[in-house]
Amino acid sequence: xxxxxxxxxxxxxxxxxxxxxxxxxxxxxxxxxxxxxxxxxxxxxxxxxxxxxxxxxxxxxxxxxxxxxxxxxxxxxxxxxxxxxxxxxxxxxxxxxxxxxxxxxxxxxxxxxxxxxxxxxxxxxxxxxxxxxxxxxxxxxxxxxxxxxxxxxxxxxxxxxxxxxxxxxxxxxxxxxxxxxxxxxxxxxxxxxxxxxxxxxxxxxxxxxxxxxxxxxxxxxxxxxxxxxxxxxxxxxxxxxxxxxxxxxxxxxxxxxxxxxxxxxxxxxxxxxxxxxxxxxxxxxxxxxxxxxxxxxxxxxxxxxxxxxxxxxxxxxxxxxxxxxxxxxxxxxxxxxxxxxxxxxxxxxxxxxxxxxxxxxxxxxxxxxxxxxxxxxxxxxxxxxxxxxxxxxxxxxxxxxxxxxxxxxxxxxxxxxxxxxxxxxxxxxxxxxxxxxxxxxxxxxxxxxxxxxxxxxxxxxxxxxxxxxxxxxxxxxxxxxxxxxxxxxxxxxxxxxxxxxxxxxxxxxxxxxxxxxxxxxxxxxxxxxxxxxxxxxxxxxxxxxxxxxxx
Amino acid sequence: xxxxxxxxxxxxxxxxxxxxxxxxxxxxxxxxxxxxxxxxxxxxxxxxxxxxxxxxxxxxxxxxxxxxxxxxxxxxxxxxxxxxxxxxxxxxxxxxxxxxxxxxxxxxxxxxxxxxxxxxxxxxxxxxxxxxxxxxxxxxxxxxxxxxxxxxxxxxxxxxxxxxxxxxxxxxxxxxxxxxxxxxxxxxxxxxxxxxxxxxxxxxxxxxxxxxxxxxxxxxxxxxxxxxxxxxxxxxxxxxxxxxxxxxxxxxxxxxxxxxxxxxxxxxxxxxxx
Numbered sequence: 001x002x003x004x005x006x007x008x009x010x011x012x013x014x015x016x017x018x019x020x021x022x023x024x025x026x027x028x029x030x031x032x033x034x035x036x037x038x039x040x041x042x043x044x045x046x047x048x049x050x051x052x053x054x055x056x057x058x059x060x061x062x063x064x065x066x067x068x069x070x071x072x073x074x075x076x077x078x079x080x081x082x083x084x085x086x087x088x089x090x091x092x093x094x095x096x097x098x099x100x101x102x103x104x105x106x107x108x109x110x111x112x113x114x115x116x117x118x119x120x121x122x123x124x125x126x127x128x129x130x131x132x133x134x135x136x137x138x139x140x141x142x143x144x145x146x147x148x149x150x151x152x153x154x155x156x157x158x159x160x161x162x163x164x165x166x167x168x169x170x171x172x173x174x175x176x177x178x179x180x181x182x183x184x185x186x187x188x189x190x191x192x193x194x195x196x197x198x199x200x201x202x203x204x205x206x207x208x209x210x211x212x213x214x215x216x217x218x219x220x221x222x223x224x225x226x227x228x229x230x231x232x233x234x235x236x237x238x239x240x241x242x243x244x245x246x247x248x249x250x251x252x253x254x255x256x257x258x259x260x261x262x263x264x265x266x267x268x269x270x271x272x273x274x275x276x277x278x279x280x281x282x283x284x285x286x287x288x289x290x291x292x293x294x295x296x297x298x299x300x301x302x303x304x305x306x307x308x309x310x311x312x313x314x315x316x317x318x319x320x321x322x323x324x325x326x327x328x329x330x331x332x333x334x335x336x337x338x339x340x341x342x343x344x345x346x347x348x349x350x351x352x353x354x355x356x357x358x359x360x361x362x363x364x365x366x367x368x369x370x371x372x373x374x375x376x377x378x379x380x381x382x383x384x385x386x387x388x389x390x391x392x393x394x395x396x397x398x399x400x401x402x403x404x405x406x407x408x409x410x411x412x413x414x415x416x417x418x419x420x421x422x423x424x425x426x427x428x429x430x431x432x433x434x435x436x437x438x439x440x441x442x443x444x445x446x447x448x449x450x451x452x453x454x455x456x457x458x459x460x461x462x463x464x465x466x467x468x469x470x471x472x473x474x475x476x477x478x479x480x481x482x483x484x485x486x487x488x489x490x491x492x493x494x495x496x497x498x499x500x501x502x503x504x505x506x507x508x509x510x511x512x513x514x515x516x517x518x519x520x521x522x523x524x525x526x527x528x529x530x531x532x533x534x535x536x537x538x539x540x541x542x543x544x545x546x547x548x549x550x551x
Numbered sequence: 552x553x554x555x556x557x558x559x560x561x562x563x564x565x566x567x568x569x570x571x572x573x574x575x576x577x578x579x580x581x582x583x584x585x586x587x588x589x590x591x592x593x594x595x596x597x598x599x600x601x602x603x604x605x606x607x608x609x610x611x612x613x614x615x616x617x618x619x620x621x622x623x624x625x626x627x628x629x630x631x632x633x634x635x636x637x638x639x640x641x642x643x644x645x646x647x648x649x650x651x652x653x654x655x656x657x658x659x660x661x662x663x664x665x666x667x668x669x670x671x672x673x674x675x676x677x678x679x680x681x682x683x684x685x686x687x688x689x690x691x692x693x694x695x696x697x698x699x700x701x702x703x704x705x706x707x708x709x710x711x712x713x714x715x716x717x718x719x720x721x722x723x724x725x726x727x728x729x730x731x732x733x734x735x736x737x738x739x740x741x742x743x744x745x746x747x748x749x750x751x752x753x754x755x756x757x758x759x760x761x762x763x764x765x766x767x768x769x770x771x772x773x774x775x776x777x778x779x780x781x782x783x784x785x786x787x788x789x790x791x792x793x794x795x796x797x798x799x800x801x802x803x804x805x806x807x808x809x810x811x812x813x814x815x816x817x818x819x820x821x822x823x824x825x
Binding site for chain 1: 686687688690
């Protein structure tokens with residue numbers, strides 16, 4: 001048992017805003033009483049629930065390909081030397097598995113959601129997730145360009161499509177559905193893209209990206225999946241794409257939806273030269289429609305490697321930058337592209353992107369619906385979150401940074417007019433309580449009795465980036481994992497997955513279609529349950545149990 | 552002038568990684584500290600004096616003796632002073648070097664002056680592959696300084712180099728100036744095939760006729776003024792470029808047009824004697 005006394009608590013899930021209270025921990029959960037055991041004095045320190053990352057790329061084929069493509073970063077980056085408590089690894093733009101766990105926990109994040117897993121590399125992804133210590137994990141499976149499901153939608157067999165969606169989720173041992181450039185990646189197989197919701201999808205006559213997003217959102221709601229459709233919209237990164245994004249939002253009225261890395265979808269103008277921020281317009285619509293959540297996908301200046309399932313966009317980015325490019329073939333499921341990239345303050349497009357990420361975080365009023373993310377590693381690496389928190393909490397610092405932007409950015413961004421500063425309570429919401437709620441993880445991001453004892457204790461510090469970068473303690477499941485920058489324990493994290501219901505005869509329906517298309521045999525395709533260490537099956541709504549946590 | 556003199560007394564069986572042997576480090580070290588500094592013999596960490604007899608201390612001038620073809624990373628990232636070797640040296644000589652001077656009276660291995668940004672390396676013998684090149688994955692190789700090789704060199708001389716000068720008095724193998732971004736490569740005895748492949752900018756000067764890829768286009772005959780400026784700058788290093796228009800001229804080729812790049816290859820051609 002353990003007692004933490006005197007800390008100032010920010011627990012948005014329970015409406016606790018800066019109150020000094022004692023916390024008791026027993027058996028890895030918060031408890032209402034304390035009999036005996038160690039006491040930690042947190043007087044004068046700030047306590048928040050452990051961070052939850054709703055959208056990151058930390059395991060699987062794409063990030064691994066990204067690691068392989070950037071040996072130059074490995075030579076210059078921070079190395080973790082093997083010690084008694086930790087394995088060796090490398091930090092940098094795409095940290096290795098063990099280092100990922102250490103770095104996340106090192107800044108107080110205790111749950112991460114790997115946001116893009118093709119079923120074909122799901123087995124590999126789970127192997128890597130197993131090797132990310134300390135943090136709890138979940139993963140989303142890429143389905144919006146899956147030929148088998150798109151064929152069924154084309155044929156008007158929506159019910160079957162839903163069943164197969166459920167089958168795929170369970171085959172990938174996944175936690176939800178990610179849609180990347182719906183239809184666009186399918187067109188990419190023909191060398192095309194589908195940029196708008198009414199665009200043609202190569203190889204199909206009756207469906208459009210609009211059909212896919214609306215039907216997928218509906219199917220996911222019907223299946224009762226805890227996390228809504230996790231959507232990477234069409235037309236990412238292109239000037240003027242705000243129209244596509246707004247159109248997508250209109251299509252999804254009445255359904256739940258999570259818009260991933262909204263920063264990349266909020267641009268006006270019609271060319272790189274006149275690209276401008278449309279964050280204000282997007283935020284206005286978003287504020288008025290409470291069915292949606294989003295994560296920022298903020299950009300920070302510096303080197304990174306961009307990895308996404310959006311193959312056509314990556315090809316365009318390669319053509320724009322002349323940097324390295326990698327494209328993975330993921331059969332009929334999805335795509336994958338890798339391009340190392342450097343965001344520069346002197347580059348007008350990058351400067352607009354930097355501003356848009358912050359504008360979205362500052363202009364969306366409800367911190368319960370906008371979450372901190374950089375779409376790691378696309379916008380910046382996750383270990384730079386403390387820098388974003390500083391930008392959100394200090395308007396002065398923000399203005400200082402804005403002085404480095406090119407002069408002709410005037411009238412292209414609205415950041416200079418925004419004076420809002422985040423409070424610690426709001427930071428705890430966007431980094432932990434909000435994403436946990438959106439993921440449907442009821443026992444995360446919450447310091448209430450009976451919830452998982454994942455929490456972080458920070459020193460009060462005027463230097464916000466230092467405060468959030470160097471927690472005093474990090475607790476995972478009631479255990480001290482980080483103490484004053486040192487890794488104390490490296491427990492294995494859990495992995496969350498769901499088992500949505502599907503008719504058992506769907507196997508026989510799917511088999512011939514599968515064997516037509518895949519190079520893999522049907523029997524070898526689904527990930528076996530034994531592959532997943534510390535699996536926790538979460539209930540879908542409509543299932544019996546009240547609370548989502550089954551042991 | 553005090554010196555630190557190292558004499559190889561035991562031939563390493565496998566490669567010896569000795570990035571500690573730099574003027575920057577030895578300038579601050581006592582004799583005892585130099586003796587006990589760590590070198591990596593394969594995976595084993597050993598004291599420097601297991602392989603070298605050490606003489607002198609606290610000097611930014613290092614003199615090495617012996618056949619050190621298995622000793623790697625000599626002068627790594629050095630910023631000042633001098634390092635002189637009497638004998639062959641191994642790979643990565645002067646990699647990431649920022650200043651100072653290296654002189655090798657023998658042959659050097661691969662990656663001489665890889666990703667260096669300043670200073671001078673003079674190899675009296677032959678050099679291996681990837682002189683002044685970028686390491687795998689890096690966007691830029693050599694960013695400044697000068698490398699002179701009196702003998703020949705291997706493939707990929709100046710691969711992805713951005714600035715600086717490489718002068719190879721002997722011949723070089725394939726892919727000299729591969730993906731070159733800037734800087735100058737001077738080839739005294741010509742090159743094998745695919746010189747300047749994928750080059751974006753920069754200048755390759757060959758004093759002997761070489762075969763070019765079809766993606767380079769001939770763009771004139773000239774005696775550019777900068778050649779004489781260059782020649783004057785190189786004279787103190789013992790190198791000279793012919794620039795007498797009575798004797799010959801440079802044929803200029805631009806490319807690599809498959810990139811498309813704006814690099815140039817200048818090939819010296821003596822006038823036919825009447």
